[in-house]
Amino acid sequence: MGSAPPIPATDWLPNDSETESLSLPDGRRLAYATYGDADGYPVLFCHGTPGSHVAARLLAAPARERGINLIAPDRPGIGNSEDAAVTFEDWPDDAANLLSHLDVDTAGAIGFSGGGPFALTCHRLPEIQRVALLGSSGPPSVGATGRVQQFVGALSRHAPWALGRLFRLQRWFALRRDPSYAVGFVAEETPETDALTADEVARVVRADMLTSMARGPSGIIREQRLLSQPWPFALEDISVPVTVFQGQNDANVAPATGTALAQQLPDASLERVDSDHLGTLTAAGDDALAAAQRRTRV
Template identity: 75%
Template sequence: MRSPPQVPAVDWRPTDADTAALSLPDDRRLAYATYGDPDGDPVLFCHGTPGSHVVARLLDTPARERGVRLIAPDRPGIGGSTDAPVGLDDWPADAAALLSHLGVESAAAVGFSGGGPFALACHRLPEIERIALVGSSGPPEIGSTGRVQQFVGTLSRHAPWALGRLFRLQRWVALRRGPSYAVDFVADETPETDALSADEVARIVRADMLTAMARGPSAVVREQRLLSEPWPFDLADVSVPVAVYQGRDDANVSPSTGRALADRLPRASLELVDADHLGTLTAAGDDALAAVRRRTRV
C-alpha cells in the first residue's frame, strides 16, 4: 500500500512577542511574553487549556491603549516552560516568582477559559489585587461545562493515554491545515477586532494551539484532569474583586458557569456577552483589562 504524500509543515512560530524566561528556585525554566504598554500597570494573563502565552497577542492593542503591561507566562510543560506536576495550589508560587523577577509589587490577573482557575488560585498572593475571568472554566461541582469539555475531562481521568493521542493528532493536523482548523475548536466563526483581521486572529489561534503542545501533550492532559477535579480552594474564600465575562453563545463553557461563578464569588460582577468562546475574549478582553487596571497611576 502506497504511503500518503508528506505535506510540509508550515512555519507557525509567532514573531511579534518579546519572549523571555526565568529560572525558578527548583531550576525549572518559566517562559513568558509581554504585550501592551511596557511601562503600564502589570496584569498577569493566564492562558487557556490547551493554550499558551500566544493567545494574549489578541489583547496587545487594547492593553497598550489601556496602559496595561500584559505578562503572559507559559505554564509548566507549555511552550518554552519546563514540564512539572504543578497543580492549582502550586501555580501561585510560580506566578509570584515571575512577578518578583519583573519587579512587580502589585498586579491584577486575567484568566481565559481553562486559565480562569489558575488566575483565581492567585487570589492568595498579596500582589494580586483584582481578577477578571473571561469564558472561565468553573469547579466541577458547578457541573455546567459543555459536552466536549465533559468528554475531555472524563478521558483525562480514566484514559489519559487516549486523550494524549487525540491531542497529538490534533496538533499533527493543525500543522498541515490552515488556521481555520484551530479556530473551529473555540469559535463558530473567526472574530475580528479593531486591530486584527479575521485572518490574523486565526493565525494567532493556530500558533497558540501549536505552542501549547510544542513539548508534547502531557501538560495539557494533566491540566484537563486538574480542571475536572475538586479545586484546592473555595470560591467563597476569594476576597479580591472579580469581574466575570461570559459568552451567551459559548459552546465550550456553558453560560451557566459564568453565572454560578459570579454567584459564588463574594465580590464578583457579571457581564454577559453576545459571543462564542473565542469571541468572548476578543469582544470583552478590553473591558476585562479596564476592570482590573489600577484606577490611578503611581
C-alpha cells in the same frame, strides 16, 4: 524590557524569539512574553487549556492603549516552560516568582477559559489587586461544560495515553491545515477586533494551539485532569474583586457557569457578552483589562 513584536503579515509557527524566561527556585524554566505597554500597569494573563502565552496577542493592542503591561507566562509543560506536576495550589508560587523577577508589586490578573482557576488562585498573592475572568471554566460542582470538554476530562482521568494521542493528532492536523481548523475548537466563526482581521485572529489561534503542545501534551493533560476534578479551594474564599465575563453563545463553557461563578464569589459582578467562547476574549478583552487595572485592594 520591550513588548513582543507585532503579528507578522504571513502565517507563522511558534518560536523562541518572543519569549523570555526565568529560573525558578527548583531549577525549572518558566517562559513568558509581554504585550502592550512595557512601562504600563502589570496584568498577569493566564491562558486557557489548551493554550499558551500566544493568546495574549489578541489583547496586545487594547493593552497598549490602556497603558497595561500584559504579562503572559506559559504554565509548566507549555511552550518553553519546563514541565512539573504543578497544581492549582502550586501555581501562585510560580506566578509570584515571575512578578518578583519583573519587579512588580501591584498587578491585576486575567484568566481565560481553563486559565480562570489559575487566575483565581493568585488572589492570595499580595500583588494581585483584582481578577477578571473571560469564559472561565468552573469547578464540576458549579458549571456544565460542553460534551467535548466532558469527554476530554474523562480521558484525562481514565485514559491519559489516549488523550495524548488525540492531542498529538490534533497538532498534526493544525500544522497542515488552514488556520481556521484551530478556530473551530473555540468559536463558531472567526471574530475580528479593532486591531486584527479575522485572518490574523485565526493565525494567532493556530499558533496558540501549536505552542500549547510544543513540548508534548503532558502539561495539557495534567491541566485537563485538574479542571475535571473538584477544585482544592472554595470560591467563597477568593479575597479580591472579580469581574466575570461570560459569552451567552459559548459552546465550551455554559453561560450558566459564569452566572454561578458570579453568584458564589464573595465580591463579583457578571458581564454578559453576546458571543461564543473565543468571541468573549476578543469582544470583552478590553473591558477585562480595564477591570483588572482598577486598584482598590488595601
